[in-house]
């Protein structure tokens with residue numbers, strides 16, 4: 001967290017300055033109370049009026065400082081949180097698909113949302129609160145020494161005990177914070193899962209089950225949150241009690257000093273105030289630091305930036321070969337026949353359901369790395385090639401297109417610069433020209449047919465202009481006439497090497513395949 005605070009040095013400096021100013025003015029107003037009370041004891045109305053005026057001015061200044069403090073703190077807090085979000089996302093832009101899948105999308109979502117709320121409340125805020133507590137105590141200490149050194153010694157003793165007492169609770173709070181983060185992750189994953197599957201449960205009259213599943217996850221979250229609050233409350237209120245005892249002791253010391261004419265009567269007001277500041281802020285500083293330490297641990301789980309460089313450019317010049325390839329899952333082992341995919345040729349991949357067609361696609365994409373046998377690209381083993389490089393030469397069109405809730409155009413370009421000629425040629429070959437003429441700027445919100453979505457996802461991959469194209473039942477959602485046109489255009493493209501999984505080999509397109517691989 002300190003690293004992120006250092007990133008915004010100037011902004012933090014201003015925020016800390018405003019906090020310091022507020023602490024100074026708060027303590028100053030306490031000291032001024034002594035002046036006011038002493039004037040009252042001396043029955044001097046002019047002086048009372050004067051000190052009251054000064055006090056009101058200090059309060060006004062303090063209110064303005066508080067507005068500035070809140071603004072500056074919030075601004076830097078938001079900058080820091082977004083910098084952490086960027087640091088969570090950065091490694092994702094550099095990792096392989098296998099590494100990305102080590103965590104679920106719900107995990108990532110939870111880190112970017114739930115964890116940021118925890119880091120905001122129990123992390124960064126606590127640093128600013130702790131700093132506020134420390135400067136309050138320092139200023140109060142300076143103010144107290146103006147009255148009598150014995151008061152300062154008593155207050156330091158109180159502050160010391162109140163600061164170290166909460167250590168007893170540290171481990172418990174740390175454990176409870178981690179539990180809250182984990183349960184929040186799980187609740188988010190469950191609610192996302194059941195909300196996505198709402199239509200299935202609706203059709204099956206199982207909406208009670210829908211509610212019950214989501215609520216069970218939130219019940220578990222509720223329990224750990226209550227536990228965390230309870231542990232924090234035990235700490236805060238037991239310390240509060242000890243703090244009150246110390247305030248009593250400090251007032252007693254002040255009373256003894258007044259009786260012995262060591263300090264004036266008016267000081268009692270200020271001492272009461274300053275004792276309150278010191279005891280309250282010393283215990284809250286301890287609480288802030290413990291909560292902060294517990295929360296900072298959250299950041300350990302985020303992926304770190306992988307420093308392996310990926311400067312190498314991968315090329316496909318001749319062939320992709322598979323030899324003695326097999327992959328083991330818990331329940332079964334799938335073995336593949338040997339085959340060679342030659343540059344520019346077209347292959348149909350057929351086989352019964354469960355024979356391993358989609359698994360082969362995942363192997364060729366480098367998304368499964370635990371396999372036996374050999375896959376090689378132009379004679380180089382896949383095991384020697386960084387899997388992150390494979391997407392630069394291989395496109396994959398799945399049977400289940402995913403469209404972002406953006407315009408059709410953005411779904412096609414994904415922010416890439418594409419020449420109008422290439423754009424038009426790809427859209428024509430995928431029978432998708434009408435989509436860009438009519439719906440180019442509409443935002444996708446499940447308002448396109450299955451066939452339209454499929455055509456957009458096919459066009460999107462072709463626009464990437466990569467030499468190898470893997471298709472997993474990609475035209476299954478299209479009517480036969482359109483499917484035939486799209487398939488034929490792809491199969492007739494001499495620049496593409498195509499491996500097409502299909503359950504229906506049409507006579508019309510059969511002639512374009514160079515080989516049929518049967519699993």
Ligand SMILES: Nc1ncnc2c1ncn2[C@@H]1O[C@H](COP(=O)(O)OP(=O)(O)OP(=O)(O)O)[C@@H](O)[C@H]1O
Pocket residue numbers: 329330332334351352353354355356357358359360
């Ligand atoms: N990640 C995995 N973990 C365990 N088993 C898996 C995994 N992926 C696939 N399988 C199993 O491997 C087998 C082959 O699955 P795959 O999806 O490759 O078949 P397919 O030929 O594409 O089937 P279909 O034509 O029905 O789509 C199936 O029995 C499946 O259960």
